[in-house]
Amino acid sequence: MTQTHAVSQDPYVPEAIEAKWQARWAERHANEPDLDAPVRPFYNLMMFPYPSAEGLHVGNMFAFTGSDVFGRFKRLQGFDVFEPIGFDAFGIHSENYAIKVGIHPGELIPRNIENFRRQLRRIGGMFDWRQELATTDPRYYKWTQWLFLQLYQAGKAYQKMGSVNWCPECKTVLANEQVIAGFCERHGDTKVEQRTLEQWYFKITDYAERLLANLDDAGVMDWSSTTTTAQRNWIGRSEGADVDFPVEGHDPIRVFTTRPDTIFGATFMVLAPEHPLVATLTSDDQRDAVDQYLERVATEDLVSRRVGDREKTGVFTGGYAVNPATGKPIPVWLADYVLMEYGTGAIMAVPAHDERDLEFAETYGLDVVSVIDDKGRLKASGPFDGRPAVEALPDIIRWLEDKGSGTGTVLYRLYDWCISRQRYWGPPIPIIYCEDCGTVPVPEEDLPVLLPPLDDFRPDDSGVSPLARNEEWYLVPCPECGKPARRETDVSDTFLDSAWYYLRYPSAEFDDRPFDAGRTRTWCPVATYIGGNEHAVLHLLYSRFIAMVLHDLGFIDFEEPFVKFRAHGLIVKDGAKMSKSRGNIVIPDQFIETWGADTFRLYLMFLGPFQEGGDFRDEGISGPRRFLDRVWNLVTRVVSAPTPSDATPRSVLVKWHQTTHQVTHDLEGLKYNTAIAALMELLNTLREHDVADRSIVEDLILMLAPFCPHFAEECWERLGHDSSVFEASWPGWDERLLVEDEIEVVIQVNGKTRSRVAVPRDATEDAVFAAALADPTTLRFIDGKAVRKRIYVPGRLVNLVLG
RNA sequence: GCGAGCGUGGCGAAACUGGCAGACGCGCAGGACUUAGGAUCCUGUCCCGCAAGGGGUGCGGGUUCGAAUCCCGCCGUUCGCACCA
Numbered sequence A: 001m002t003q004t005h006a007v008s009q010d011p012y013v014p015e016a017i018e019a020k021w022q023a024r025w026a027e028r029h030a031n032e033p034d035l036d037a038p039v040r041p042f043y044n045l046m047m048f049p050y051p052s053a054e055g056l057h058v059g060n061m062f063a064f065t066g067s068d069v070f071g072r073f074k075r076l077q078g079f080d081v082f083e084p085i086g087f088d089a090f091g092i093h094s095e096n097y098a099i100k101v102g103i104h105p106g107e108l109i110p111r112n113i114e115n116f117r118r119q120l121r122r123i124g125g126m127f128d129w130r131q132e133l134a135t136t137d138p139r140y141y142k143w144t145q146w147l148f149l150q151l152y153q154a155g156k157a158y159q160k161m162g163s164v165n166w167c168p169e170c171k172t173v174l175a176n177e178q179v180i181a182g183f184c185e186r187h188g189d190t191k192v193e194q195r196t197l198e199q200w201y202f203k204i205t206d207y208a209e210r211l212l213a214n215l216d217d218a219g220v221m222d223w224s225s226t227t228t229t230a231q232r233n234w235i236g237r238s239e240g241a242d243v244d245f246p247v248e249g250h251d252p253i254r255v256f257t258t259r260p261d262t263i264f265g266a267t268f269m270v271l272a273p274e275h276p277l278v279a280t281l282t283s284d285d286q287r288d289a290v291d292q293y294l295e296r297v298a299t300e301d302l303v304s305r306r307v308g309d310r311e312k313t314g315v316f317t318g319g320y321a322v323n324p325a326t327g328k329p330i331p332v333w334l335a336d337y338v339l340m341e342y343g344t345g346a347i348m349a350v351p352a353h354d355e356r357d358l359e360f361a362e363t364y365g366l367d368v369v370s371v372i373d374d375k376g377r378l379k380a381s382g383p384f385d386g387r388p389a390v391e392a393l394p395d396i397i398r399w400l401e402d403k404g405s406g407t408g409t410v411l412y413r414l415y416d417w418c419i420s421r422q423r424y425w426g427p428p429i430p431i432i433y434c435e436d437c438g439t440v441p442v443p444e445e446d447l448p449v450l451l452p453p454l455d456d457f458r459p460d461d462s463g464v465s466p467l468a469r470n471e472e473w474y475l476v477p478c479p480e481c482g483k484p485a486r487r488e489t490d491v492s493d494t495f496l497d498s499a500w501y502y503l504r505y506p507s508a509e510f511d512d513r514p515f516d517a518g519r520t521r522t523w524c525p526v527a528t529y530i531g532g533n534e535h536a537v538l539h540l541l542y543s544r545f546i547a548m549v550l551h552d553l554g555f556i557d558f559e560e561p562f563v564k565f566r567a568h569g570l571i572v573k574d575g576a577k578m579s580k581s582r583g584n585i586v587i588p589d590q591f592i593e594t595w596g597a598d599t600f601r602l603y604l605m606f607l608g609p610f611q612e613g614g615d616f617r618d619e620g621i622s623g624p625r626r627f628l629d630r631v632w633n634l635v636t637r638v639v640s641a642p643t644p645s646d647a648t649p650r651s652v653l654v655k656w657h658q659t660t661h662q663v664t665h666d667l668e669g670l671k672y673n674t675a676i677a678a679l680m681e682l683l684n685t686l687r688e689h690d691v692a693d694r695s696i697v698e699d700l701i702l703m704l705a706p707f708c709p710h711f712a713e714e715c716w717e718r719l720g721h722d723s724s725v726f727e728a729s730w731p732g733w734d735e736r737l738l739v740e741d742e743i744e745v746v747i748q749v750n751g752k753t754r755s756r757v758a759v760p761r762d763a764t765e766d767a768v769f770a771a772a773l774a775d776p777t778t779l780r781f782i783d784g785k786a787v788r789k790r791i792y793v794p795g796r797l798v799n800l801v802l803g
Numbered sequence B: 001g002c003g004a005g006c007g008u009g010g011c012g013a014a015a016c017u018g019g020c021a022g023a024c025g026c027g028c029a030g031g032a033c034u035u036a037g038g039a040u041c042c043u044g045u046c047c048c049g050c051a052a053g054g055g056g057u058g059c060g061g062g063u064u065c066g067a068a069u070c071c072c073g074c075c076g077u078u079c080g081c082a083c084c085a
Helices: A014-028 A058-077 A090-101 A104-123 A140-154 A204-215 A225-235 A259-263 A282-298 A302-304 A355-364 A387-404 A494-498 A501-508 A515-524 A538-552 A590-596 A597-606 A617-642 A648-668 A672-688 A693-704 A709-718 A764-772 A776-782
Strands: A043-047 A080-082 A157-167 A172-174 A193-202 A238-244 A253-257 A266-273 A314-322 A329-335 A346-349 A407-410 A431-434 A437-441 A475-477 A484-487 A526-532 A560-569 A570-573 A613-616 A741-750 A752-760 A788-791 A799-800
Touching: A014 A104, A014 A225, A014 A597, A014 A709, A043 A058, A043 A501, A043 A515, A058 A080, A058 A526, A058 A560, A058 A570, A058 A597, A058 A648, A090 A104, A104 A590, A140 A157, A140 A437, A140 A494, A140 A538, A172 A752, A193 A570, A204 A238, A204 A407, A204 A538, A225 A538, A225 A560, A238 A672, A253 A266, A253 A346, A259 A387, A266 A355, A282 A314, A282 A329, A314 A355, A346 A355, A346 A693, A494 A570, A501 A515, A501 A590, A538 A560, A590 A597, A590 A617, A597 A617, A597 A672, A597 A709, A617 A672, A617 A693, A617 A709, A648 A672, A648 A693, A648 A799, A672 A693, A693 A709, A741 A776, A741 A788, A752 A764, A752 A776, A764 A776, A764 A788, A764 A799, A776 A799
Parallel strands: A043 A080, A043 A526, A266 A329, A526 A560, A570 A613, A741 A799
Antiparallel strands: A157 A172, A157 A193, A238 A253, A238 A407, A266 A346, A314 A329, A431 A437, A431 A484, A475 A484, A741 A752, A788 A799
8 A cells, every 4th residue: 555645745654663663562572561570460361263274364353453452451551461372273173174275283283373473463462472372382281181180180080981972074072062953063064973982071060050150249250241141051050859750669760850849740751762770661562662762762863862843752661650749650751852961861741831741742642630720820739739839849849858759959951071082183181091000190290291293193983083093102101000001092172272271371481380379379360351252151161160170279269260251242244244155254464464454453443342243344444544544644743733732622622531531431341443433533623623732642642552553652752752652651531621611401392302502511400491491492392381390401401391 | 942132324333320313434425626536625414305394213012201222012133052851
């Protein structure tokens, strides 16, 4: 862009000044706070990117810029801001990308990281590059493995066989959340299958109650409510009761129900096909039917069973259980709408008051007994008849407890975190299996367990990790007895890498500890964390869980890692989601080249509310650029021919102070788009009144600095300062200058705006009404009628209600 | 199906605890300066109307002196969760 935007002989040329200031920041170590002895530490964290594509896209830029604006604002407010950056470079996304382009991730990922670094420097983020980290660095993942060992030793990591989701295309196990309605999240037309594998799990369910309770504690967690809501739903707390239904000659069947108040209406029971009692309950004459049904279910995958709108199928076991409330025998059925992983894998079916049970009962002709009338009162419920069901619920639980038939319980939907991945690109799980000693953790002094270079890193459909094909790597002596043993060949989930990275940043240079106690105390928990809401449950919940474990083990003195979390919005393009298939991806580099990083930043922050996102329209960027050109010209004018401060009209002073007030509050609330609009208004006012008042323009530059750091530095220097604009302090305002001497009050007649009058700022209510009633336009609308009621909103509005 | 959010000009969007709807910007129209302008500057820009005035925040009701904002019922849209007992 070499066109002249301004009449000035010295036009604003972004590329020159951006390069100049980036070099100068690096020289001056401008973005490197004293990590050991900061005066006012402020840990400003943004979710680190995964370098799974060749470069950062506009969505990343939007998120990083929004976080950086906040960090720079805090810096100007006098905080020692620590704003680290790193790369979440392990994991399925990176690996799949490597497979796609046919380059080994060990080669490809560092190359991508280098490009990410270049882009991040170019955008002018306030990053402390000393503390950069990559989860793929053995210096990092040594401690990820250490973390696994801490959980293992604390009894929070265990192995179990489990039905897992298997994507034939990814050739790996998927987390439930990577399965979208039965299909792989990455391969929309690939059906996920069910496989059974031995896997490592973390006992996050032990922490369900604490994870939930802290969400309600605003003193501990100041988070976007959309995020806390998502976590609450994910944890899924249900209050109810475990109830035993006796079976003659067998163990009783235990069910979980949230509706013990409807127990008198339980007319049959349903077990999950995998339920352990199925075999013993089945009668001889039903054996064939049951076996057939089990066979049929087995050919279906776990995931499509979860899809809700299918017709219900099932089979009678031939067995009966006794309803402990009515004492009557009820048939026990088998159906795949009951899931083994939730509750006890068995339910009492109350078809009169549960839609799913009703559908099943109707299909198979089972009894339906209503126990609640249309007024919500119990009936056919023995001693509880006539009582409102909601109210009787706790008494029914107590009644069941007294009979020894059940107990009130709380159940969570949350399940344990499966961290095993049958993949190559991750930290090997630090476990060794010995025939004599069993499962042996790798001794801490042997960490890291290096991920070996492996030419053939692709997963195959055998279900075992690529590392299992590398005998010389996995055959090792047992650390305990020295006999030949075998390493665990699965790697851990990427979410484990990212669950603790914020702890590593302040301590990234230490190789003898994962995080330094002093540094952690100084900087953690994180003051402000900004990231995408797509991580609302997974990353953010896992990070919270890991922090709780570390807290309980005495490693850290807080249990919530992120004091304040805000989810940013998403950028769309011309009303549609950006995607490669649509071909509407915006490459940031081109825009930065054409318009400059500062203009790009300013535009991104201007195009919509940060927490909601916005629509990226190519032409829109010219507005912010025009604005910067005008500010530039104004600065030039202040340097050459300023207007004297005492000549500045009061109305302009008021606008100045109002702007400072508004921008400060808007930045605090991440309302960047309105903050920028306010700065534009201030500039418009200065231009209208032809004012080039040095004090005002300097404040304008200061307030622009978080958005356009290079531009602001350059202007600041031209204004004669020899230190960085970020060494200056954020402007304040004078409350007395927030209001004009004379204000305009709106006059409504019968609620409709009819006129407006100018009154002194401190006019009394009576004086305002007097002015209103003296206004000719107003009188015309009153038209001689009586004023029945007068409403007065101080300083704003008068409403005259006619009789 | 359940949960959360969002529906405002040609477009992106503003509007504090209910109090001037459309700030700011894009685009568009007209003008100025210009050999020229896709640069810059000025003016205008929700709709109908010459005006006075009237209408207007997805649709239909309600509360209120007053509703984009609160309540109820629809419709549309986005994002989660999805047979969770």
